[in-house]
Amino acid sequence: MSKPVKVASSAQVKENKPLAVRVDDKKIVLIRYQGQVLAFRDSCPHQGAPLSHGVIKDGRLICMYHGWKFNLSDGSFTGNPQLKLKRFDVREKNGEVFVDVG
Numbered sequence: 001m002s003k004p005v006k007v008a009s010s011a012q013v014k015e016n017k018p019l020a021v022r023v024d025d026k027k028i029v030l031i032r033y034q035g036q037v038l039a040f041r042d043s044c045p046h047q048g049a050p051l052s053h054g055v056i057k058d059g060r061l062i063c064m065y066h067g068w069k070f071n072l073s074d075g076s077f078t079g080n081p082q083l084k085l086k087r088f089d090v091r092e093k094n095g096e097v098f099v100d101v102g
């Protein structure tokens, strides 16, 4: 059973501004969207670009390298919903953000 790890303060995770963090050897991108913090693997499934360099638009994370778009609701790729970003459980408590990397 894994234990959630503190990765950032709540203030560091700004609305629609992807933030790269690390937990052990895992690269994670944090995104605050509509007030909620989301956490995905920080690697585009296309060619591995850091998604923390992407932009948020219309509920989607857009990879800056070749423009693939991922729905923030579930991490699915808009071109093929079967392809999803790895998503991690996130919790905010007392002004801090915790991620469970499993």
Ligand code: FES
Pocket: 044, 045, 046, 047, 048, 049, 063, 064, 065, 066, 067, 068
């Ligand atoms: S590496 Fe992300 S779209 Fe190509």
